[in-house]
Amino acid sequence: MFPARKPTRLLAAFGLVAFVAACSSTPSTTATPDTFSVWDPYPQFAAESEWAKTIDKCGTEAGVKIQRQAYDTTDLTSKVLLAAQQGTAPHVLVLDNPVVSTLAEAGVLKTNQDVGLDASQVSPNLAAAGALNGQNYGTPIGANTLALYYNKAVLTAAGVDPAAVKDWDSLNAALAKVKAAGKKGITFSAIGTEEGTFQFLPWFWGANGSLTDLPSGKAALELWKSWLDNGYAPNSVVGNTQTTSWQEFATGEYAFAENGTWQLANAKKAGFEYGVIPIPGRTGGTAPAPTGGEFVTVPAQNNPDTEKKAGRIASCLTAPDKVLASDTALTYISAVPSVQQQQVAANPELAVWVEAVKNAKGRTGDNLGTKYPKISQPLWGAVQAALTGAKAPEAALRDAQASAK
Amino acid sequence: MTSWRTPVGVLLTALMLFPVYWMINVSLTPMSDMRKSPSLFPVNPTTEGYARVLREQIPYLGTSLLVAAGTVVLTLALAAPAAYSLAKLRPAGRQTLSFVLLVAQMIPGIIMALGFYGIYVKLGITNTVWGLVLADSTIAVPFATLILTSFMASVPDEVLQAARIDGAGPWRSFVSIVLPASRNGMITAALFSFLWAWSDFLFAATLDSGGRLQPLTLGIYRYIGNNNQEWNSIMATAVVASVPATVLIVVAQRYVAAGVTSGAVKD
Amino acid sequence: MRSRLAGWAFLLPLVAYLAVCYAYPLFTNVDLSIRGYTVRSFVHGGAPLVGFANYATVFGDPTFRTALVNTVLFTLVSLFFQYTIGLAAALFFARGFRLSATLRALFLVPWLLPLIVSASTWAWLLNSESGLVNTALKVVGLDPVNWLTSPQWSLVSVTIANIWIGIPFNLVVLYSGLQNIPREVYEASSLDGASGWQTFWHVTFPLLRPVSAITLLLGLVYTLKVFDVIWIMTKGGPSGSSTTLATWSYELGFGNMLPRFGPSAAVGNVLILIAVVAGLLYIRMQRRQELS
Numbered sequence: 001m002f003p004a005r006k007p008t009r010l011l012a013a014f015g016l017v018a019f020v021a022a023c024s025s026t027p028s029t030t031a032t033p034d035t036f037s038v039w040d041p042y043p044q045f046a047a048e049s050e051w052a053k054t055i056d057k058c059g060t061e062a063g064v065k066i067q068r069q070a071y072d073t074t075d076l077t078s079k080v081l082l083a084a085q086q087g088t089a090p091h092v093l094v095l096d097n098p099v100v101s102t103l104a105e106a107g108v109l110k111t112n113q114d115v116g117l118d119a120s121q122v123s124p125n126l127a128a129a130g131a132l133n134g135q136n137y138g139t140p141i142g143a144n145t146l147a148l149y150y151n152k153a154v155l156t157a158a159g160v161d162p163a164a165v166k167d168w169d170s171l172n173a174a175l176a177k178v179k180a181a182g183k184k185g186i187t188f189s190a191i192g193t194e195e196g197t198f199q200f201l202p203w204f205w206g207a208n209g210s211l212t213d214l215p216s217g218k219a220a221l222e223l224w225k226s227w228l229d230n231g232y233a234p235n236s237v238v239g240n241t242q243t244t245s246w247q248e249f250a251t252g253e254y255a256f257a258e259n260g261t262w263q264l265a266n267a268k269k270a271g272f273e274y275g276v277i278p279i280p281g282r283t284g285g286t287a288p289a290p291t292g293g294e295f296v297t298v299p300a301q302n303n304p305d306t307e308k309k310a311g312r313i314a315s316c317l318t319a320p321d322k323v324l325a326s327d328t329a330l331t332y333i334s335a336v337p338s339v340q341q342q343q344v345a346a347n348p349e350l351a352v353w354v355e356a357v358k359n360a361k362g363r364t365g366d367n368l369g370t371k372y373p374k375i376s377q378p379l380w381g382a383v384q385a386a387l388t389g390a391k392a393p394e395a396a397l398r399d400a401q402a403s404a405k
Numbered sequence: 406m407t408s409w410r411t412p413v414g415v416l417l418t419a420l421m422l423f424p425v426y427w428m429i430n431v432s433l434t435p436m437s438d439m440r441k442s443p444s445l446f447p448v449n450p451t452t453e454g455y456a457r458v459l460r461e462q463i464p465y466l467g468t469s470l471l472v473a474a475g476t477v478v479l480t481l482a483l484a485a486p487a488a489y490s491l492a493k494l495r496p497a498g499r500q501t502l503s504f505v506l507l508v509a510q511m512i513p514g515i516i517m518a519l520g521f522y523g524i525y526v527k528l529g530i531t532n533t534v535w536g537l538v539l540a541d542s543t544i545a546v547p548f549a550t551l552i553l554t555s556f557m558a559s560v561p562d563e564v565l566q567a568a569r570i571d572g573a574g575p576w577r578s579f580v581s582i583v584l585p586a587s588r589n590g591m592i593t594a595a596l597f598s599f600l601w602a603w604s605d606f607l608f609a610a611t612l613d614s615g616g617r618l619q620p621l622t623l624g625i626y627r628y629i630g631n632n633n634q635e636w637n638s639i640m641a642t643a644v645v646a647s648v649p650a651t652v653l654i655v656v657a658q659r660y661v662a663a664g665v666t667s668g669a670v671k672d
Numbered sequence: 673m674r675s676r677l678a679g680w681a682f683l684l685p686l687v688a689y690l691a692v693c694y695a696y697p698l699f700t701n702v703d704l705s706i707r708g709y710t711v712r713s714f715v716h717g718g719a720p721l722v723g724f725a726n727y728a729t730v731f732g733d734p735t736f737r738t739a740l741v742n743t744v745l746f747t748l749v750s751l752f753f754q755y756t757i758g759l760a761a762a763l764f765f766a767r768g769f770r771l772s773a774t775l776r777a778l779f780l781v782p783w784l785l786p787l788i789v790s791a792s793t794w795a796w797l798l799n800s801e802s803g804l805v806n807t808a809l810k811v812v813g814l815d816p817v818n819w820l821t822s823p824q825w826s827l828v829s830v831t832i833a834n835i836w837i838g839i840p841f842n843l844v845v846l847y848s849g850l851q852n853i854p855r856e857v858y859e860a861s862s863l864d865g866a867s868g869w870q871t872f873w874h875v876t877f878p879l880l881r882p883v884s885a886i887t888l889l890l891g892l893v894y895t896l897k898v899f900d901v902i903w904i905m906t907k908g909g910p911s912g913s914s915t916t917l918a919t920w921s922y923e924l925g926f927g928n929m930l931p932r933f934g935p936s937a938a939v940g941n942v943l944i945l946i947a948v949v950a951g952l953l954y955i956r957m958q959r960r961q962e963l964s
Contacts (some may be wrong), residue, residue: 001714043626043627044627044628046461046627069614071614072626074926074927075610077929077931078609078700078926078931079614080521081610081714081715081931082522082523083526084715085523085715086522086523086526086527087526088526098929099929102711102929102930103711105711105712106710106711106712106714106715106716107712107715107716108715175629191909192907192908192909192910192911193907193927194929234800234801235801235818235821235822236799236800236801236802237821238818238820238821238822238908238909239795239799239800239820239821239908239909239910244440247436247439247440248440248801248802250436250437250439250440251437251438251441251802252437253440253441266436269436269437270437280959297819329453365796370930372929373928373929373930374930376929377928381911381912382839384909384910384911385910385911387910388821388822388823388910388911388913390823390910390911390913391911408769410764410767410772411769411771411772413764414764414765414769414771414772414775415775416773417764417775418775418778418779419838421778421779421782421836422781422782424782424790424793424794424797424836425780425781425785425791425793426781426791427796427797427804428785428790428793431793440801440802441802442801442802442807443803443804443807450923481687482685483685483689484686485685485686486682486685486686487682487683488688489682489917490678490679490680490681490682490683491683494676494678494679494682495679496676496679496680496683497676499679499683500955502683502686502687503955504951504952504955505690506690507889507893507947507951507954508944508947508948508951509690510850510890510893510894510897510943511692511893511896511897511943511944511947511948512694512697512698512701512709512940513701513897513899513918513921513922513940513943514897515922515925515926516697516698516700516701516937516940517693517694517697519697519700520696520697520698520700521693521697522700523696524696524785539693543694544692546686546689548890550686551886551890555882555886574678575678575679575682576678579682586781589848593844593848596844600780600783600784603784604783604784604785604787606786606787606788606900621786622786622788625786625788625789629688636792639788639789639792640789640793643785643786643789646784646785647781647784647785648788650784651777651778651781651784653701654780654781654784655773655774655777656779657777658939
C-alpha cells in the first residue's frame with residue numbers, strides 16, 4: 001500500500017537523525033579561540049551598560065572578542081558546575097566571594113599564579129575569600145557590605161540623635177522612642193537563604209559569636225527576636241529579601257534599615273533625607289559586617305595560553321589602575337585601598353562605606369573555607385525558627401550547630 | 406433564563422482575575438510606593454515600567470511566539486500519529502506506552518534540563534531556538550498524546566471500516582478521517598502546548614541563556630538583579646506578554662467548544 | 673498483521689522521541705542518586721557508587737517526614753479544591769450564555785503569566801505588612817495574619833495560590849467532558865422529574881467519571897511536581913513549614929551554595945515512584961472499567 005509508506009520513510013529519517021545526533025560528538029578543541037566568554041551575576045546590566053562596555057574594552061586590549069552572559073547569582077554556581085562538567089566553562093568568571101573556595105577546591109578555577117593575576121594590592125580582609133591551601137584564586141572586583149540606613153525625618157520627629165547609637169542598648173532605646181512616636185523601627189532580611197545569614201552576621205559577630213560555635217552568638221538572635229516581640233521590626237522580615245526590606249524602608253515609615261552599599265543609588269531616589277551609620281557591636285564599636293561582592297576568576301580550560309589570555313582580561317577588570325572604571329560601573333567600593341581614597345575624594349558620602357568595608361570580615365574566613373555553606377544553611381534555619389517562635393533562640397542555635405557538624 | 410448567568414459569570418471571572426488586576430496595579434506603581442499600605446487603584450500611576458518594557462522587550466516577545474509556535478507544531482506532529490495508533494490501530498504494548506507517558510511527565514523539570522544540557526553541549530546546540538523548542542515539547546508531548554488518544558477513540562470504528570473497504574490505508578484514514586474529526590482535540594492540545602512553552606522559564610534559563618534569541622521569561626530576568634528587583638518593569642513585562650497570548654486564546658476558544666476528552670466518555 | 677505493523681509505525685516517532693528525550697535524564701537522575709557526588713567529582717567524574725546511602729540519608733533526615741506530610745496535604749487539598757471549583761465553573765459555563773465563551777477564555781489568563789509573576793503577585797497580596805488581604809482583614813476588624821511568615825499559615829497560603837493556578841486546567845478539561853454528554857440524557861432525566869441536583873448526582877457525575885479520573889491523575893502528577901510557586905513565595909519556609917518533596921529536592925541540589933546532588937536526586941526519585949504508584953492504580957481502575 002502506497003500511502004502507508006510515507007510515515008515509514010519519515011520514521012527512518014527521524015531514527016537516523018536521532019542516531020547520528022547521539023553518536024556524533026564535538027572534537028575537543030584546544031586551540032585558543034578568538035571569542036572569550038565572560039559570565040557574571042549582573043543581569044541588571046544590559047549590553048549598553050557601562051559594565052558591559054568595560055568588559056568589551058578589556059577584551060579589545062587582550063585582542064579578543066567578548067561574549068558576555070549574565071545569570072542570576074543563585075543560578076550562576078550550578079550553571080558553572082554544569083558547564084565545567086561538560087568542558088565548556090566560561091573563560092572569565094565573575095563569582096560571589098563565598099563560592100570561590102568551593103569552586104577552587106573542585107578544581108574548576110586556576111590559581112592567580114598560573115594565569116598572571118595579582119591580588120597583592122587588595123586589602124587582606126577582602127582577598128581572604130579567594131585563598132585556599134596557600135593559593136589565591138581570583139581578585140575581588142570590588143566590595144560591598146552592610147550598614148544601617150536611617151530616615152532623618154523619622155528620627156528627628158522621635159527625638160533620636162543617630163550619632164548616639166553606639167551599641168545595642170542605645171539602638172534599642174532609639175527604637176523604643178521611634179515606636180512611641182508612632183513610626184516603625186527597623187527592617188531587615190531574615191529570609192531562609194544566604195541573604196538571611198548575610199544580614200544576621202553583623203549582629204552575630206557583634207555579639208562575639210563564632211561560626212564554629214553557633215550558640216556563642218545567641219545574644220544576637222535574642223536581640224532580633226525581641227525586636228519582633230516588641231513591635232520594633234515587622235513580622236515580614238522573616239520572608240524579606242534585601243530588596244523587599246529596602247522597599248519597606250522606602251515607604252518612609254521606618255527609622256532604620258539594614259542594607260548594603262548597592263542601595264545608595266536607590267536611596268537618592270527615595271524622596272526623603274537619609275543617613276548611614278555603621279552597625280554597632282553589642283557593647284559598642286563597629287560590628288564586623290560580612291564582605292559582599294564578587295571575585296573575577298579564571299576557570300580551567302586545558303590550554304595554558306587560553307587561560308593566560310583570560311587572566312589578562314581578568315587583570316584588566318581588577319588591576320589597581322583600571323578597577324575604578326569597574327567599581328564605578330557597579331557602584332561598589334574598591335577592594336584596593338588607594339582606589340578607595342580616590343572614590344572618597346570624588347564622593348565624600350562614600351567615607352562611611354569605605355570604613356565599613358575596612359572593618360568587614362569574609363564569611364569563609366577563620367579557616368572555614370568550603371565548610372562555610374555547611375554552617376550558613378543551618379544558621380539561617382535557626383534564625384527563622386527563633387523568629388517564628390518555633391524554637392527558643394539558644395535551642396535553635398544549638399540544634400543548628402549539631403546539624404552542621 | 407440565561408440572563409442571570411452573564412452578570413454572575415462576569416463577577417466570577419472578575420474574582421478569578423483579581424490577582425491579574427493586582428499585577429496591573431503594581432505595574433503602574435512607582436518604586437517608592439511599592440510597600441506602602443495598598444490602594445485598590447494606582448494613585449500616582451507611572452508608565453515608567455511600560456516605557457522600559459516597550460523599549461527593551463519587543464525582540465523577546467517575538468522569540469517567545471516563535472518558540473511557542475514551534476513547540477505546538479512539533480508536539481502535534483509527534484502526538485497525533487501516536488494517538489491515532491493508540492486509539493485505533495491498538496498495537497500490543499500500548500498500555501505500557503500509556504503508562505510510560507504518565508511517568509515521563511513526573512521527571513522533575515530541573516533533571517530534564519540537566520540531562521538536556523549535557524546532550525546539547527555535546528551537540529553544540531545550546532542557545533538555539535529549535536533546541537529550546539525540542540526541550541519545551543517534552544512538557545507537552547505526553548499530555549497531548551494522552552488527550553488526543555481519548556479524542557480519536559471517539560471516532561466511530563464503522564467509519565474507518567467503511568474507508569478500509571474503499572481501499573484507504575491507515576495513513577489515508579488518519580489524514581482524511583481521524584484528523585479532521587478530532588480537530589477540537591488538536592486545538593486543545595495545541596493550546597496547552599502553546600501555554601506551557603510560553604511560560605517556561607527553566608529550560609530557557611538552562612539551555613538558551615546565552616542565545617541571541619531569548620524568550621520573554623528570560624527578558625524578565627533583566628529586572629531581577631543581584632540586589633535589586635524592579636517590580637513595575639517585571640509586572641509590565643508580564644502584562645505586555647499576556648496581551649497577544651490572550652487574544653490568541655480567546656480566538657482559539659471558539660474551536661474548543663466540544664471536548665478535550667470526548668472519547669473517554671463514550672468508551 | 674499489516675495493521676499491527678502500521679500501528680507501530682505510527683508510534684515509532686513517539687517511542688524514539690521518548691527514548692531520546694526522557695531516557696537520558698531519567699538515567700542521570702538514577703545515577704546521581706546512587707553515587708556519592710562531591711562538587712569535585714561532579715565536575716571531573718569518578719564519583720564512587722554508594723548504593724542506597726543517599727536514600728538512607730534522605731529518609732533519616734527529619735525534614736523528610738515534614739516534607740512528605742506537607743506534600744500529601746498540599747497535593748490532596750489542592751486537587752480537591754481545583755477539581756470541585758473547576759467542575760462547578762464548568763457546570764456553570766456549560767449552559768451557553770452571552771459572553772460565556774469569552775469569559776471562559778479569560779479564565780485561562782492565569783496560565784499565561786510566567787510563574788515568577790503570578791507567585792510574586794500572590795506573595796504581594798499576602799504580605800503581612802503591606803498586603804491587600806491583611807488590609808482588608810483590618811477593615812472588617814480582624815487581626816492580621818502572617819500568611820507567609822508563620823509556620824501555621826505558610827502551607828495554607830501556598831496551597832491557596834496553587835489552587836488558583838490549577839483551576840483553569842480543570843475547567844477546560846471538565847467543560848469539554850460535559851460538552852460531550854449527549855443532550856438526550858438530560859432530557860430523559862428531566863422527563864422523569866429529576867431535580868437539578870439529582871440529575872447532576874445520578875447522571876452527569878457518573879458519565880463524567882472517566883474525564884474526572886484523567887483530570888485528577890494529571891492534576892496529581894502536576895501538583896506533586898510543583899516547586900516554583902512554593903519556592904518563590906516562601907522558599908519552603910519559614911523554617912521548613914512549607915517544604916514539600918519537590919522544593920526539598922531543589923533546595924538540596926540547587927538552593928544552596930554547596931549542591932548535594934545525590935540526596936537531591938534521591939528525593940526526586942521518591943517523587944517519581946509516587947507517580948508510578950498512582951499511574952498503576954489508574955490503569956487498574958481503567959481495566960476494571962473496561963471489563964465491567
